[in-house]
Amino acid sequence: MFRHIEILSALFCLLLLYHNVNTKLCPAGQRKIYGQDKCEDCPKEQYSTNKGEEIVCLHCSKCKEGSEIDVKCNPTRDTRCRCKPGYTPVDMLKQTFCICEVGYGLEHAGKLCIKCIHGFFSNKQNSDCQKWKECKSGIRIPGNNTSDAVCNPVIATSTPKTITTSYIATDVHKVISTSTPKTITTSYIATDVHTVISTLTPKPQNKDRFYILWLVLVCGVILLLMGLLYHKCITTYCILNNTKLVSRKESACKKPVEESGEKCLSLLV
Template sequence: MFWLMKVLSALLCLLLPLLNASVPTVCQPGQFRNYNTNKCEPCPVNQYRSKSGTDISCDICSTCKKGSEIIRMCTKTEDTLCSCKSGFMPKDVLKQEICFCDKGYGLNDEGDKCENCSNGYFTDKIDSICRKWKECKSGFKVPGSRTSDAVCKNTSEGLTEAPTATSKSSFQMTIISSTTSSTTTTSLPKNRQNILFPVLICVGILLLTGLLCMWKVTHCIHNNKKEATRQESVCKKPVEESGEKSLSLLV
């Protein structure tokens, strides 16, 4: 009996380390469990763990992106806290990592401020610059708003939309480039028409002359065939008559 107890105690001593090794260690917030050593280690830089557990890695800290700013830096136990800048709207209300400038609001030249469009200006797209309403001499059919352009009574009327006064120079450059591109695009078809017109005339003349030559050749061939058949018929008749006379003399 004594020997049996000794054997069992020895087996327990051998099994206890194996049992302890198979049970994962629970780590505190800000730590992760090393898979090889089964021990807790602090989270690396720019990583965090907000809860205790047996996970073998930490979570990556969030970064505040477009239109948002940092309210609280990331720590070993807490993620980065972001908040939308003034005038911007969050795409995700909970995180607010990415924010946008909504319709009816316009970005400044640097793109870091989003402000309400003033009277007479509008934006119908997110993250855009406030543009001026159309100037209608015939009057407004539909007045403009902060999110839509005005509609003139005369639909063909209306000047090109303009952005805010802060970006007039860039807008003028775009108008100049658009006008130059339009002139080049309109002049090209005229040049092509001027080149194509005489080419088409020459092609038509060549086709007509070719058709006339073909008609003359076929007409000559047809006339030659008729003349040949006539000559053959004329030559055959005397031979036939002479043959009939010779037969009559023989008889």
């Protein structure tokens, strides 16, 4: 039994040795043609680094965002990339992808990644540096290259007080044009007494308009009363004339009737 196993093992080793001797291995930069014992160069943008009997080559790597080509790809070597100035590699070995860290900003259309200077910050990757806030109420937390400044809360201003002032107007030219003294109580929301006084004093132009308006109104009332009086007189006169005419007609008509009646009675007798 063991004798047969030794014989089979020896035959298997001989087959492997025969296969390695008669199989053609393609050198680096080439691949084996499928179904044939021949080799050919790797296509463009492909490579192979070791000799072997592979029928395919590997694709060249591409340098991505934040990275640039250090050594170009060729049939026997892959592309070698490097990070742009200021960028940080995600993959330390190949450096095909790099980022501009927080606290740094992009410059010159993304070709450089520079640390934000004093007064500027960036809180996102691959972003520009932004200016700190201008705090009019004071800075509560100073800013740095990774965070903005925090301002003190704005204190709400107190509401204006209501000032109630009383004035006794005894002169037309001082406060308000009035003929008789009156007590005027006026409420204003103001922060200065001079503002209240200035709002009470009317302008000369408005005073003239006020006089004209009153004059026109008085004239209109007088004309209206005269018209009503005239209309009443005419109406009264017409009524009196009509009453006299009616009484005269009645007196004229009564006499002949009585006379005609007497004549009729005498005839009957």
